[in-house]
Amino acid sequence: MPVHNSEIAAMFDHVADLLEVQSANRFRVRAYRNAANTIRDQSRPMARMVEEGADLSQLPDIGDDLAGKITEIVRTGHLELLDELSEDVPEAIVEATRIPGVGPKRARALFEELDLKSLDDLRQAAEQGRIADVKGFGERTQAKIREELAEGDITERRFRLDTAEDFAEPLVAYVRRIDGVQKAEIAGSYRRRKETVGDLDILAAGEDGGAIIDRFVEYDEVDKVVSKGKTRSTVTLRAGLNVDLRVVPEASWGAAMHYFTGSKAHNVAGRRRAQDRSLKLNEYGLYDGETRISGATEEGVYEGIGLPWIEPVLRENRGEIEAAEKGELPDLIKPDDIRGDLHAHTTASDGRNSLLEMAEAAMERGYGYLAITDHSRSQTQAGGLSADKLEAQIDEIAELNEGFEGFRLLASCEVDILENGDLDFPDKLLARLDLVVASVHSKFNLGEEAQTDRIIRAMDNPAVSIIGHPTGRLLGQRRAYPVDMERLIEAAGERGCVLELNANPNRLDLSDIQCRMAVERGVKIAISTDAHATGGLAHMRYGVDQARRGWLSADDVANTLDWSDLEKMLKRG
Ligand SMILES: [Zn+2]
Ligand SMILES: [Zn+2]
Incomplete structure (x- = not known):
């Protein structure tokens, strides 16, 4: 099983988080954090280095002990120490440490004192005013916790763009090798290069969607098949990342890329322009009544609604459509x-x-x-x-x-x-x-x-x-x-x-x-x-x-x- 450097680094960071909650020796915590950084900075995959028998302890901040742990992860996909620590420390405490002003020690104290099990429990405790009664916590911290949990982005799992790349690039390369796939690309916020990615949208052009999807769900990092149809499938990767694959005929490729690249706001504006021209735009093409007038390329789709092609990074409906119309799109840095x-x-x-x-x-x-x-x-x-x-x-x-x-x-x-x-x-x-x-x-x-x-x-x-x-x-x-x-x-x-x-x-x-x-x-x-x-x-x-x-x-x-x-x-x- 291929284990990416970012997965190994994430496991070490997770160990450090859990050790921190347990008030472990700070040098030990630091050792795992440093090792995680070293692994992230390596351009060579750890998995290959282990396979080739390279001496990992030669890497900065990696001693014999950590080298052994990297080997364990590469060989088994698990780290026993992490499994043990996870049993002792509820994940919700680790998540609570990300609330500014709370920190590992205080998060644990809060969970123990109030007998909390989840972030939802914590949210309720904050709303009921029970946090301010705990020694060392006051109204201000309570208000802060309430505010943070209301905003919700601590609990919503998003992946940094570089982490998402680690999973996305080998996966799309795998999809391209499947028999019957004419081409495949990643759409969605990944293509728009947003700083974080919620899930991955992969688009493949091909005729026999069922056969392509059968092979897609066999990818060896797939942990769970959420849905599986003739043109669409959703899977969850081991790392927790959800991936959607959609198979479209080549004649719809451009319209589908446009549709699944988004953003939603950009698409809504595009559909409105189509309507203004008595046309209909969807993921299959641009239609005049029943006739598809374009759809094979994105350029064709934009042309059909009276616009030049717009760079995916600009597709947020923040004025790019108006600028495109006036021929005033920026000459973006490269x-x-x-x-x-x-x-x-x-x-x-x-x-x-x-x-x-x-x-x-x-x-x-x-x-x-x-x-x-x-x-x-x-x-x-x-x-x-x-x-x-x-x-x-x-x-x-x-x-x-x-x-x-x-x-x-x-x-x-x-x-x-x-x-x-x-x-x-x-x-x-x-x-x-x-x-x-x-x-x-x-x-x-x-x-x-x-x-x-x-x-x-x-x-x-x-x-x-x-x-x-x-x-x-x-x-x-x-x-x-x-x-x-x-x-x-x-x-x-x-x-x-x-x-x-x-x-x-x-x-x-x-x-x-x-x-x-x-x-x-x-x-x-x-x-x-x-x-x-x-x-x-x-x-x-x-x-x-x-x-x-x-x-x-x-x-x-x-x-x-x-x-x-x-x-x-x-x-x-
Ligand atoms: Zn600085
Ligand atoms: Zn600096």
Whole structure:
């Protein structure tokens, strides 16, 4: 059974979650988290490495014990330790730890004290006002819990786009190999490159749907067949991801791709345009009475309703239809437009590769520059650099740059924005850097006004070039801290400050809509990977996808410039 790296990483993260709830030794918890990150960063499948008898303990943060556990997972699909821990700790407690301000210890205390079994129990307890009576909890936490559970997105299972890719790509490749399948593609929010995916929609063109579906449900990661018909089937994969397969005749391919790509709002608008022309649009084609006038291609479908083809990333009914009608669709940024990366860590702080290794990886991607942005001194748990160490790194970078041709490392720093908006290093030191990324890594609960003031104060310092991961969110784990994005964007515009679109698929911070808001007010965006290892530089494409969803063209993005032009653009005051 193929076990994907993301599945193994998820199991290790799950172990860490459960250990945390049990108040296990924090080094042990950290070991599992680090190992999960290492596995996620590997470009080679662990399953193949195990098969080839590779020594897994050579990987960073993987000792003999963890190497054995990886082998166990690859061979059996299970981890005994995880099964044992799961028996002791109700899953609902782990989910409750994701509520801001609750945390593992407090979540357990709450469940034990009130004898809760599920998140639903927790919701009821909050509504009945029983949480405020538990020692250590007050009205505020109770209100917070009620609010979080009402919004519901902790309980709804969504998959990060990169995780979904792990399952989707091999699966669609399998479908393409089935006899009688002429072509197959993934539609839905996956094709629209949304940051998270609820389920997968696969479309296959072929005549004998029944036979194709018989083979589809035999895929070896299928855990449960939910439904199985002649043209449609739904299965649940072992990882918990639901997959729909629909088989359509080739003559309907374009109409079906259009229909199943969505979004719903985009489709509704499309059907309305068809009606205005006395036509009917559905998943089989565009019809004039009983006659199908198009449907084999998406281009044909759009043409039939008087529009040019619209990029899937734009199909949210956020003005793309009106823009298409006027011939004003944006010229969207492409991965090839990127000239360099402006946020990366090395072993000097919490990264895993050296300056030289990171530089070589950036050159391999064809970049002209890479900014080294290790953490500043306040970030003790992330190995933040002292002022002396940063000085030494600046010298080391200058020395390395002498040996490069057509490439340079940029001396930089991801400097912490302190609670009062001050920066974590003195101006004199910051002045030695090529650029400065300033980020919030602490005090997420200041409240909207104070948090916004804090970040704007940091931008007041002309040394600051870019605000890193501006909302601090972690997809599926941590909500954005409250911040007034309009005010932030306005302030960035006034000061000539760039906002980051953090391309890590765990963050994708800013959101698509926030990116669009920023460029509409003349603020430039830096698409940066925040790579903590050479492999992390490859996350750039998720950032580009998100930027495309935000209607960005190459001109809107700072790091589509060569360094000489970018340097001028970043100069402030
Ligand atoms: Zn950061
Ligand atoms: Zn960073």
